[in-house]
Amino acid sequence: MTMVLAVARAVKGPSIYDRVLAANMFGTKTALLLAVVSFLFGRMDFLDLALAYALINLVGVLAVLEFVEGRIESGKGKLDD
């Protein structure tokens, strides 16, 4: 079991790179990864944390969508690098 935990933790290194929208996407995926890691610790109380993050993570991405839409509507155009 510990071996599985070790393997699981070792492979879950999030990958970092900062391009424009890739940074955004990385945030989403990091959220997923960390929610999983947070309860592989075995403390059952802390599942609430993972649940909270699973729910909240969507809001940030949707806010990005609205932001971009607002820029398209008002004609400002692309988000450049």
Added chain:
Amino acid sequence: MIEVAIEWLGNALLIVGAASVLIGGIGVIRMPDLYSRMHASSLTDTMATLALFSGLMLHSGFTLATIKLMAIMAFLLLTGPTATYALANAAFRSGIEQPRSLNTDDQEKSAP
């Protein structure tokens, strides 16, 4: 006997989940285009969620923790593809990246 089988299956599922996270992460780095990267990361969203959470549920038996795990899995499965949709929509409509396959010249050249 059945407990050993369940635990072994749980471990196997955890390893599958971890492997798919790793594959998704490698895909996110190595893929050439934004949209293929999103596709790679969505592998993490669905496959890893299913595998990891099923493995954990098998490990934890039938307790309150299992119900919570099921709830988290349901929410992650719901919100992950939605986030991918929102990102793809934002990227496409803001005109930053165009999907590669829209270039019809390439398709005509490669058609037999």
Added chain:
Amino acid sequence: MTIVFALFLLTLLVVTALAIVRTKNLFIATMLLSIFSLLMAVNFFILDAADVALTEAAVGAGVTTVIFLSALRLTSQYERGSLASSRWIAVIVVVTTTVLLISGTINTPNLGDPNAPVHQHVAPFYLENTEALMGFPNVVTAVLSSFRGYDTLGEVFVVFIAAVGVMFILDARQGTGPEYELRVEKGLKHHLIPRAVGGLLIPFMLLFGLYVQFHGEYGPGGGFQAGAIVATAFILHAILEGERTALKAFSRNAQMALIIGGSTLYGAVGVVCMLKGGTFLDYSVLMEDPVTARQVGIIIIELGVGMAVCGALLSIFHSFAARKPVAQAK
């Protein structure tokens, strides 16, 4: 094992922080900031601070990202470069502060060392007496709401002041003009998938917020986290349905009533305790059995805290969202 993971996380934190500082594009900085706060939440989690981790995740991932994006909408997207001379002054100040901090803390005991003087007097008292005096196991909530109730009262008032300050600066009038109307009406209405999923999620988020609010005595939770989660649910609704519908559902007056009501509720509990013969915020006089009385008092003030935080976050969000963007063409 845990040390390896913690070191890995700290390295990621440093890398992210460097990336945030180095980038000139504020949109990228906002995204990196949400990653940063997520990494901090995991860090807190490794240090076994579940309440703080929950608060950091709830506030940092959802609310602050949304508020930063709303602020970005009102301003330009790039950071203006700073003068060369001020940069040298900044470097000197930072290096001096770093040297002072390191030399000051180099002799303090290790983190979590049980023999440290910090852990000798107050902490064992809290750890031993929480179960006896309060009747529930979560020491953090006990310290926050009862042993250190004054501090939490001050925090609620600080949240109140922050919300009022933002409302003063942003001048919460409705925007006018055709662009505003268009943006307000649409929201994300024509995107079917987020609307459908959001419609499923919002009731769960509200329910989960209530669960965290009232379960705060037995697990991680409490007023601040619950307020943030409920506010995130309403912000999601506002993003999906547009400003107008969101304001019909939860008007500005209702938000202000929540803030004021929450802070007043906290203070009122204190005054009621005084009226019943104890000192300010001494819950044990509320009922006959002091343990139950303390639990009742804690539940009520956590409710006050949750209301105040929720109202404050929502009113800050709506203050940002109500302003028309200043520069139309760049």
